[in-house]
Amino acid sequence: MIDTRTAPYAAFILRLSLGVLFLAHFSLKFFVFTPAGTAQFFQSLGLPGALAYLTMTAELLGAIALILGVYTRLVAIALIPILLGAIVTVHWSAGFFFTNANGGWEFPAFWIIGLLALALVGDGAFALKPSIAKK
Known part of the structure; x- marks a missing residue:
């Protein structure tokens, strides 16, 4: 049974942590590897360098949207394809x-899985712009 009193706060914690x-x-890509270095890494994988900038933009805007709700x-x-891409291009060959x-x-x-769970459970507490209007 789902505790409807605390479930919105659980969704908020999941949303905030993701x-x-x-x-x-x-931040790792921007401040440590630098945008140019990240683009070079993408190119070393056979991907267009411009995809690195698109990925960093999606990560930043997605992070802000999730944090604010x-x-x-x-x-x-929308953020799941970034992680699928990371699995396929970098992490799969390294094993589990x-x-x-x-x-x-x-x-x-x-x-x-965390993103899928969040998409299913919804915005949670303290969301600025809920995905679906509350009744």
Whole structure:
């Protein structure tokens, strides 16, 4: 049974934690690897360098939207392809465990599950722009 008194706060914690994770992931690309370095890495994978800038923009805007609770369900679903791309291009060949060299696909897969759960459960408490109007 779902406790309707606390479920909105659980969704808020999930939304906030996923948003902070995307903000941290963006920050790593922006401040540590730099946008140009990230573009070079994407190119080394055979991807267009411009995709790195698109990915960083999506991570930043998605993080902000999740943290603030703006169209949470839509944003959660929209961020999943980034993680699928990371699994396919970088992490799959490293195996399952994220502690493997180049990080396995364990963490991005779990991150996708968290986004799917958030898309199903909804915005949670303190959302600025709920995905679906409340009755």
